[in-house]
Amino acid sequence: MSRRVLIAGGGTGGHIFPGLAVADALKARDVDVHWLGARRGLESRLVAERNLPLSLLDIEGIHARSFTAGLRALAHLPKAISDGFRLVLETQPMAVLGVGGYASASGIMAAGLLGIPWILQEQNSVPGWTNRTLAPWADLVCCGFADGVSHFPSMPAVWTGNPVRSGFFDVAPSRPAGTPRLLILGGSQGSLFLNRTLPRALAVLRDQGHEVSIRHQSGSRWLEVVRTSYSDLGLEAKVDTFLAQPWEALEWADLVVARSGALTVSELAAAGRASILIPFAAAAGNHQEFNARSLERAGGADVLLEREAEFERVAQVLKRLLDDPDRLADMGRAARSVALPGAAEKIADHLLSIGGAL
Secondary structure: OOOEEEEEOOOOHHHHHHHHHHHHHHHOOOOEEEEEEEOOOOHHHHHHHOOOOEEEEOOOOOOOOOHHHHHHHHHHHHHHHHHHHHHHHHHOOOEEEEOOOHHHHHHHHHHHHOOOOEEEEEOOOOOOHHHHHHHHHOOEEEEOOHHHHHHOOOOOEEEOOOOOOHHHHOOOOOOOOOOOEEEEEOOOOOOHHHHHHHHHHHHHHHHOOOOOEEEEEOOHHHHHHHHHHHHHOOOOOEEEOOOOOHHHHHHHOOEEEEOOOHHHHHHHHHHOOEEEEOOOOOOHHHHHHHHHHHHHHHOOEEEOOHHHOOHHHHHHHHHHHHOOHHHHHHHHHHHHHOOOOOHHHHHHHHHHHHOOOO
């Protein structure tokens, strides 16, 4: 069998970036990496940009938003499984890593049928449907949150942390001074809720006499809408669609307002930045709230649910935190205390071990 690992999955940055971090760790050990993803997922762009061998399936989530989309997803499923099986036969990996998303299931099901060992990487504090279903047959489950291990009783599960790029751990400790600096993160695809709420909340602060430096990551769909919102409200803000090196923006920020996808929470912890987390209310299994509460319990974040996050309430919480630089610094230290460095290297070692290369 070749010295090669297949990474299967994707869809969103929260699945893709941990897989890319593991891919880098494997390549540093002279291991070939092939990626299996979905044609409609972000991996079709993000993985391709890294010049990794990439195969894409026509597969969608079964938990679709409409009956018609659900039928279309079911119709594509048999061919996607067949194509995944054929790819595993062709590449002959020594091990397979499933990083979540529906393409993940195709790759690891094929691995299981062919007797190839495989690992699940569960990013969230509470596992998603795909990983819950597949975990009993995994050789190992690598959990991004310590809380996650308890959801796999009597299974080989370990806390490795979520793989985040080393730049996050290099961010200097927060020392708020001068005009407060606020970073708004909507995730890889942007957040309509944050895009609508934060400009209005910041206008309230401005009207109360509070000056704030603003940087806002909007997502590509909402760039002009967000820029127009700030302009119409008479606010200056730097608005970006996507942050290629988000650790630089976190280095700048005193406080972050963000959704609470697993990777976002792990990156905030690694960078040691205080945050207000507003979980996506429609996230499967409410996993974003569980992720956010994990950081809140550590003292690194304040959590507002969407139903609580009217712009006046957000303005109130922003004022309380931005007016207290010592509290921001304490929250940053608390966030960093739960970060676990070296996750990508740990997962790479586990893959080599179960693949017989260690």
